[in-house]
Amino acid sequence: MDERLREVFLDAYMAAIPLIVLNLVWFICSLPIVTLIPSTAALFYTTNLIAHGKSADWHTFLAGFRKYFWQSWPWGLITVVIFAGLIGNQVFFSRGDADWASAVRGILLALGIFWLGLQLYTFPLMLEQKQPQLGLALRNSLVILIKRPLFTLTRAIFIGMVIIASTLLMWPTWIFVTASVCAWLANRATLDSISKITRKPASESSETP
Numbered sequence: 001m002d003e004r005l006r007e008v009f010l011d012a013y014m015a016a017i018p019l020i021v022l023n024l025v026w027f028i029c030s031l032p033i034v035t036l037i038p039s040t041a042a043l044f045y046t047t048n049l050i051a052h053g054k055s056a057d058w059h060t061f062l063a064g065f066r067k068y069f070w071q072s073w074p075w076g077l078i079t080v081v082i083f084a085g086l087i088g089n090q091v092f093f094s095r096g097d098a099d100w101a102s103a104v105r106g107i108l109l110a111l112g113i114f115w116l117g118l119q120l121y122t123f124p125l126m127l128e129q130k131q132p133q134l135g136l137a138l139r140n141s142l143v144i145l146i147k148r149p150l151f152t153l154t155r156a157i158f159i160g161m162v163i164i165a166s167t168l169l170m171w172p173t174w175i176f177v178t179a180s181v182c183a184w185l186a187n188r189a190t191l192d193s194i195s196k197i198t199r200k201p202a203s204e205s206s207e208t209p
Helices: 003-014 016-030 036-051 058-067 072-093 099-119 122-128 134-147 149-168 178-198
Strands: none
Touching (some): 016 178, 036 058, 036 072, 072 099, 072 134, 099 134, 099 149, 134 178, 149 178
């Protein structure tokens, strides 16, 4: 097993209990649906602290919910609209048997993985910024993706598989672990990328990967 993956799984094991607690809080706070975006931002915030080796609990979650309530909406809406468009078109073109329809589905799948790769870093990068800016975070996400394509691809596919498996096969895991684990993995991938690209601690170099 890759040494880095071994470290990730060990850290995940150590962070299991707080991640379960935070996932439950996220699920409860997301039930009204309209609070899903700021709740997800709060989950990223708390798992970012855990990725930094700090502690986080439901009090921290609520603090993140308040802190990033308004800043999370532009990121969340753009993310949801693009993913919804990609999935909707994938479903639409899946009804066709023509060769060109298969080609379109392949392009849509590639775009979905690309967008998931960007989202692997976008909000975690906003959390690392002194003054969160969505445009700067998206730019830096693209920089990381270009500089670490294989790393980004493997992490994006793994997180995508977790999401698909949880949704289709084990949907109750969304209540307990899926969201927090995905957010934590995204934060870990972001911090690792910042460190590798800048050769500095993430807290010193997140503005310009």
